[in-house]
Amino acid sequence: MLWLQLLVNGLETGCxxxxxxxxxxxxxATTKIFHVAHAGIYTMGGYLAWWLVTLGVPFLVALLFAxxxxxxxxxxxxxxxxxxxxxxxxxxxxxxxxxxxxxxxxQNIIAAVFTPNILQFPIPWASxxxxxxxxxxxxxxxxxxIAVSLAAYFAxxxxxxxxxxxxxxxxxxxxxxxxxxxxxxxxxVYVIVVAIASAIVALPGVLxxxxxxxxxxxxxxxxxxxxxxxxxxxxxxxxxxxVLSIAIAELQNxxxxxxxxxxxxxxxxxxxxxxxxxxxxxxxxxx
Amino acid sequence: xxxxxxxxxxAEIYVLLGLSTNLLVGxxxxxxxxxxxxxxxxxxxxxxxxxxxxxxxxxxxxxxxxVCCVLLNVLVTLPALRVSGDYFxxxxxxxxxxxxxxxxxxxxxxxxANGLPGIPPPDLFNHPLxxxxxxxxxxxxxxxxxxxxxxxxxxxxxxxLLRAIRExxxxxxxxxxxxxxxxVSAAALAGAFAGVAGGLYATFLSFIxxxxxxxxxxxxxxTMVVVGGARTLAGSIIGPFLLLALPQVLTLLDIPxxxxxxxxxxxxxxxxxxxxxxxxxxxxxxKL
Numbered sequence: 001m002l003w004l005q006l007l008v009n010g011l012e013t014g015c016x017x018x019x020x021x022x023x024x025x026x027x028x029a030t031t032k033i034f035h036v037a038h039a040g041i042y043t044m045g046g047y048l049a050w051w052l053v054t055l056g057v058p059f060l061v062a063l064l065f066a067x068x069x070x071x072x073x074x075x076x077x078x079x080x081x082x083x084x085x086x087x088x089x090x091x092x093x094x095x096x097x098x099x100x101x102x103x104x105x106x107q108n109i110i111a112a113v114f115t116p117n118i119l120q121f122p123i124p125w126a127s128x129x130x131x132x133x134x135x136x137x138x139x140x141x142x143x144x145x146i147a148v149s150l151a152a153y154f155a156x157x158x159x160x161x162x163x164x165x166x167x168x169x170x171x172x173x174x175x176x177x178x179x180x181x182x183x184x185x186x187x188x189v190y191v192i193v194v195a196i197a198s199a200i201v202a203l204p205g206v207l208x209x210x211x212x213x214x215x216x217x218x219x220x221x222x223x224x225x226x227x228x229x230x231x232x233x234x235x236x237x238x239x240x241x242x243v244l245s246i247a248i249a250e251l252q253n254x255x256x257x258x259x260x261x262x263x264x265x266x267x268x269x270x271x272x273x274x275x276x277x278x279x280x281x282x283x284x285x286x287x
Numbered sequence: 288x289x290x291x292x293x294x295x296x297x298a299e300i301y302v303l304l305g306l307s308t309n310l311l312v313g314x315x316x317x318x319x320x321x322x323x324x325x326x327x328x329x330x331x332x333x334x335x336x337x338x339x340x341x342x343x344x345x346x347x348x349x350x351x352x353x354v355c356c357v358l359l360n361v362l363v364t365l366p367a368l369r370v371s372g373d374y375f376x377x378x379x380x381x382x383x384x385x386x387x388x389x390x391x392x393x394x395x396x397x398x399x400a401n402g403l404p405g406i407p408p409p410d411l412f413n414h415p416l417x418x419x420x421x422x423x424x425x426x427x428x429x430x431x432x433x434x435x436x437x438x439x440x441x442x443x444x445x446x447x448l449l450r451a452i453r454e455x456x457x458x459x460x461x462x463x464x465x466x467x468x469x470x471v472s473a474a475a476l477a478g479a480f481a482g483v484a485g486g487l488y489a490t491f492l493s494f495i496x497x498x499x500x501x502x503x504x505x506x507x508x509x510t511m512v513v514v515g516g517a518r519t520l521a522g523s524i525i526g527p528f529l530l531l532a533l534p535q536v537l538t539l540l541d542i543p544x545x546x547x548x549x550x551x552x553x554x555x556x557x558x559x560x561x562x563x564x565x566x567x568x569x570x571x572x573x574k575l
Contacts, residue, residue, distance in 0.1 A: 266385055
């Protein structure tokens, strides 16, 4: 029954990845900025929560604090860096390089403060095992990740379609110029979008390390996989990004049956090349 | 004296890499964080042929490495550039992570995390270059040839075409030029530079391991071009010489060795942000 266990593990990593993918997709579809520093926000959330937990703060409080700090961090990057660069007429490439620089700064501050070694959360209940259906083993951390990720997905879908702010964001995303005319002020909407997306990405940022541990440079691979899921799902489609994240994580996990885990980046990249060659607009392309 | 020789030699190797990065990022305007991966492929191929049971001589091995890097870059850029620039961002991150995974995990071919020690010094026409001075001469010749090639290409119609693409892609396409082919050719050329640099690096240090060719190394290369100045020959020369001197300056400050590497990388990131904010043309470049 190894494959069943792998399928369930894939669902868990896929859900967490899906949340990273929809948060990145929100930013990318709205601001058109390839926000590489999002990986830094993801890592920062985990480390902040770890730091608070080691100080004796309850896990839930630490999680909420990490979400708040990531929200502020994201808003700061958009308003103080990207918006300034855009006002100076910077090209896409310049913003991208600045974003990469921000990622390097964030990761290395974390590495300097918390050492580059893997850190584990000192939370015993997280690794308690629940046995489902006789043979499938899941830790509480994994169950929590699945539950929170699905809740985050539905919350974002509801937010984007049924709230005034969500509709504003979609309006700015679909046509910034028209939104400007109707006094929606794209630049302030951008700050809100990046802030919200950073809050969302803090959830997997804290929950995934609960199971796997923290590493200062550990944000890049999830972000890369998430962007591949976003592109394969179709840019602008949140459902596409979420579903493809699960699909990619399932394929990565099933590939463990035939090859060792360190090559899973190869699988991910192979999927991306296939999509680039045969369906560059993605499966659920909006337009 | 040996310290200066090795500093200059290393900087010259990085000049070749700077030219490669500049060609892609500066001239054509394609964001790339996989330059170190291509550099690594060049280094490992040369090391492989020089360490083989019947060692090949240096120049043919260097030629093979350059050709492989050209092929790799063409293969990598073609599918992504056909679609859009942001797809290439994903591709270049992917190639970099994949290359690091191969360098680290393919123990039989690359020695894994332990790297490949004992790479013999390069030889020219059956004469092995063993002293540091001779190696410096070789690398100076290599860097000079690279700079000359870069200068000539930029003056040629092909160079003007690349600059035009950066300014306005649709105008170039409307003028009947094949934009995709020009971009892929530039990437191929960048691959050749990086491959040659890799070969020189492997033989100069006589030891290579994955840490010289990881994402951090790619970020360093980008920082060199950004600080030196994009789109100019002078920029690609100033950048490597300055940034390779920087770690030496940092050792003068009293930073604990455990965080020295992070501090260096942090500084590169900070330089990227500050230059993008306040001087996107770098010290001796043109507007990025």
